[in-house]
Amino acid sequence: MATALRGANYRNDSMILGFSDLKKLRTERPLVITGGRGIFVIDERGRDYVEAVSSFYCAALGFSEEELVEAAIRQMRALPFYPSASHRTVPVVMELADRMAQAAPFPNAKVAFATTGSEANDSLIKFLWYANGYAGNPERRKVISRFGSYHGGTIAMTALGGGTGLHRSFGIPTDDCIHVSHPTGAAPGESEDAYSDRLAEEVRQAIEKAGPGTVAAFFAEPIATASGWAVPPKGYFQKIKRVCDDYGVRFFLDEVVTGFGRTGQMWGSQSFGVTPDCFSCAKGMSGAYQPISAVVMSDEFYRALEKGSDVNGWFAHSGTYHAHPVPAAVALKTLEIFEKRQIVKHVQSLLPIWNKAVDALRDHPLVATTRRYGLGGAVEFKPTSEQLGGNISSLKVAGTAKKVYEAGLEAGILTRPLDRCIVLAPPLIITEAEIGELFQRLRRAMDMVLAETKGVGS
């Protein structure tokens, strides 16, 4: 491959990578990916890896979808850029907004585009404050989210995310944020019903404590990826939504990971049988081939924005690359592919195989438990002695999960290590045979770690 070793002589003196050990970057060449084929990515030495987590839970259609490439090229040729703002737009954005509204899980949806998941979430909270201001409730500002959640990397989203380690280490102000427990599992002997009652009651008490007139919204991912695919107990969202309704608190969902088929329905909200007032989405929206995200809102919520716009003569919010025509064309094509190839049905058909394969890992000596929902899940490893008593959503990635991730580089599989877990969420186009390949490689990685740790007090 002529381009395979491009950059081989770079010394990495200038590059900073997020979620990376910065000093290691100065001394050790990072994994350099140069190509992709379906669910596989290929590094500069020609080795392939099963991308078992769709990179950042986003490459829903794999890494070589020609129709998405063609859609981008076509749009680049027709009109490579024009902003959608100031009462101007381009046809592809108009069409995408309509298609997104049709795909939304509630009628008459309104759609505002942004570039990343973080930005969509940020916009959603900004819109909320704006809407409340013009609805005569400017004091309703506080947002309830969960410890262990992740909503993005901007200052506001780091604050709303539940990583207390992140709040501390970046000195993030968390005014207007209220963090409640996220579902990590019922107490011994507690039923799912009793557990979801307890969590909903915690939300009620948090609202009461903050002062009901100061709380604006509850915001959650249908499945908390950052907590190791934490699946809510039965009735959880319905009960919390009821509490929100009692206090006039908005119910928002972050569908950045769960949107676009991951849970076996188009939206996570549909899988959990609850309808949000508004939600955000990104990632799978364009198969991650281009950066685009959206805030999808109910007509009722939108009307408060229009009220503000009436007062001011405009809605003073935009971004140069919001609804960029090239990502919009790719997102539109993604929606077409989802329909044409029935991607959601394909996911549903794989679930029995996926579930069985995830569950089968429980027999491995390193494994404490596994979780799964939709085409995703997590393997939680037995804690090492230094992790015992620690928080599962601590900032540090260490212990067995990190070792399994690193062994995966040898075994040809990329996973996402998060504290005690590795998370799995492969491209939705994966086949039954490829699921077999994924778990074979993962088990090989786990066996390598087991062999290495045997006799070291595991």
Ligand SMILES: Cc1ncc(COP(=O)(O)O)c(C=O)c1O
């Ligand atoms: C649930 C969730 N929300 C929001 C985000 C932020 O999206 P982005 O990285 O596109 O800003 C992420 C990213 O992983 C996420 O997992």
